[in-house]
Amino acid sequence: MKKLFVKALLTAVLCVSANIALCDNVVTVNVVGVPYMHYVYKMLGDDFNSIENRFLLRYVDENANNFAMKVSAGSADFSVSDIPMPHNELIARKLIQFPVMVTAIVPVVNLPGIDSDKLVLDGPVLAGIMMGDITTWNHASISALNPNLSLPSLRIKTLARSYSSGATLAISTYLAKKSSRFAKNIGVGDSLKWPADVQLMHSGEAIETALSKTPGAISYVEMDVGNIKQMKFVRLKHHTGSIVKADLGFLRSGVVSARATEGENGANSLNGVDFANNWPILLPIYVTLPKNALNDERMTLALRFIYWIFNKGDETIEQSGLVPLPVLLQAQAVKVIRVVRSANGGPLIFNFDL
Template sequence: MYHWGKWIARCVMGVLGVLFCATAYSADLTGGGSSFAAPLYRGWGEGFHHQTGLSLTYQSVGSGAGQKLVMTSGADFGASDLPLSAALLDSNSLYQFPTALGAIVVIINVPGIASNQMKLDGPTLAALFDGTITTWSDPRLRALNPGLRLPDLDVLPIHREEASGTSHVFADYLHNVASDWKAGMWGDGPEARGNDGVAASVRQSIGGIGFVEYAFARQNRLNTVRLKNHAGQFVAPEKASFTSAATSADWSHADHYAVNLLQAPAPQAWPIMSATFVLVPAHPTDRTAAAATKAFFRYGLKQGDDVTRDLDYVPLPTSVKDRVLSGWP
């Protein structure tokens, strides 16, 4: 991975005024996993490259694959929207930390229905995804949306085909709001790979419904829906509702930063929020790779907030960033 014959003989003033020498890290960084977080790391990577001359190669292959990549030393870091348990972290000698918060949103392709016009509550959303509700003219949808002209059109639920932290978080939410929902209870609809694959499938499928990280909905100009939150309010997926949910996080009691942001109690909170996580070796054998990886995430956490917000994520609280960097092995 590292080409010691290609040393770069220059130094730059890096994060927090620390002199960063590119000669110490002479090759690109590699990471992979979460498609939810892919835009974030690629965005940070552009600024990091400009400052240090190093490039990040990131594979958007899903959270499950990201976990395997770092466990098998297939990448410098793995990215996952599903945090690992303390036992798995210990047994694989991994350090886990969050990098940002993001929202999972519901996207639809229903003729005549504009973005955020449709309102859904938790049980109705679960019924759309498990195949119980089969047409967009179903009485339950009409009751929630008395002012909309809902077409007599088949519902086509679309979900992820690969192991996915986004799917896990969304399924956890459905179980929270519809107690009979169980993981894997997807209706008779197509599968797609990654957030980008689901977004493309919904865009191409009349009657389609899916779930993606918010940035993919915005970038693909897809119609989203309002959801009924824990406080009983129908809220739109937007920065104000995301921030409202994020500020309610109980970081002080989160085991290895695995904070729960589903159904946050704030009155205007978006109900499906999640932190996205990174995994790195707790006892790295390649100290050069470890130092370069830490420099990348120090840059992102300390200098990347503008990029984080521009890409529709919510930055971590400053106190959490400081804990992450001070606790890094």
């Protein structure tokens, strides 16, 4: 991020001091996205800038509710979101979307004396906790999953998100599959009506603060964020009996087995498959583009950047704590990219060579 800022500043200084048309050669690609992906895309943009020095990425943190309007109006060249846009909205606004990378959603706890990756829960027990049916940490159902842990008699304090969130969509999708009561009483969505005793947080930062200050608390976060903040992760037990933890290895296994549901406007969603050797709660990161470019030059560079991410961005993505798509899903995305047309409706010609 620092290198990208310095390069942009140096370019501006050279333009003014030398009075040359260097500024005209810089093309700013405008992106709106979820805040926690800002740093990842800035690093990827910095890397891409080293081979395409005209390229400058401007990433603006926005509420996901504004993404469709911004992209369709042309004030953003593409958006980065953890909530897939509904199929009918993609069609109405003439947009396309596809996943680019994946993180995991992980239950996190504040249990004094119990380290990260020590506590084990399964889907039905986690659903019971989130619904308020299981209220203490030494409850029999939790103790049965953790015979070697000395569980405190602390009251469970559940923290959830009050706002539209891909993390909520991902964990509710998983819990609804594991508990028919959760599916019926709470349901699946990016914003839910939680039980009255669940404390609602207005941001990821608020969850981090409340979790650290509240013994007995449990919540759910993105794996990359949890690692950076050194939160205490929970392991999950599959119905097969295997126990998995949230790390890049188990996340890769989950991504390799994931399947995208495709439509005429790209991938509507990316769904994990509950195999014994994979982390089961996936959070795909989607890119949304207009079917018709409003500015051919910016869109050409944006598409080259996305194509470069698929071909050259794996190391940066994994260093950020996320997992790149497998080749098959990347190929599906590239097929969608080729649908984008120029501003006049003709083919948008751009060079895939990197």
